[in-house]
Amino acid sequence: MDYSDNSAKSLTSEFSEHDQSSTSALLPPEVTQCEHDIRPRLNRVSYLLTAILVVIFLIWTSTFTLYHYHSNSVSPFALIDRGNCGHSVEEAKAKGCIFDIMLSAWVPKPCYDQELSESILAANNFTYWNSNVGGQEVSEEDIRKGDFNVLYTHGTYHAQHCLFLWKLQMKAQRSSVRVLDSLSRNQMHIAHCHNVLSIDLSKRHIQRLQSKSGTPINGFKSFLSCSEG
Structure with a gap:
């Protein structure tokens, strides 16, 4: 075993x-x-x-x-002043400012992006009126003079205005010389444009977008400054 x-x-x-x-x-x-x-x-x-x-x-x-x-x-002291348009049409003209239809404001020449502004105007071919219900048509040539209180154009203008400002901001970010107007730098206006471009399917909003005179353009209201930095 x-x-x-x-x-x-x-x-x-x-x-x-x-x-x-x-x-x-x-x-x-x-x-x-x-x-x-x-x-x-x-x-x-x-x-x-x-x-x-x-x-x-x-x-x-x-x-x-x-x-x-x-x-x-950004401290305002970090910005270089490139001019302002004062507080009246007369003062704006005396300072050599230009009434930019897409800004709906007087802007100093260094901050006037003629190429971008003209391209958006040409693409939309807005018609302008002296009343919010239509009325008499006003030529674009007369609007460029800025000698008016308030005129009206198509309801889609407001959104195009905001997109124009954002394009100005993007161009300034890409540029080695960042020249930008005071409206494009304004945080409250940026927030306002965000709301404008938000989806709104309400009947009132859609009617305004479709209206041929749904957006006001002010001539004697906005006088911008221009700065670099």
Whole structure:
């Protein structure tokens, strides 16, 4: 009985040793060593990728913070004055200002983007009226003079006016010399344009958009300044 047990143990031991030797024979030493080395390498790669992501996040956060601070908290002393249009049509003309129909305001020449303004006017081909119910048609040539109190044009003008201001802002951001009028810099007006361009499906709003005289244009109301920076 003891002999059988010893024989079984001996056979088991032999088979175990044979399996280990077979495994060792199938996997050379460099493979088993590679298994030990690969885990630290993976850890190092993970640490490196994590560090890169953290750096990218910090750079993005810093850039956003600086942009937000610059766009909302720029000191007026950091801006270079490029002129203003005073407080009346006579003063605006004396200062060489131009009545920009798309701004619905008098603007100093350095801040007048004639190319952009003319392109939007040409694309929309607005018609102008002396009353909010139509009335007598007023020529664009007369409007460019700015010698009027209030006139009216198509209901879509208001949205085009806001898009025009945003295009001015984007051009200024891309330019090495950031010259921009005071209306385009005004945070309250930017918020106003956001509301104008928001979706509004109310009957009143749709009727205003469809009206040929749904938007007023003021001639004696807005006199802008111009600054660089």
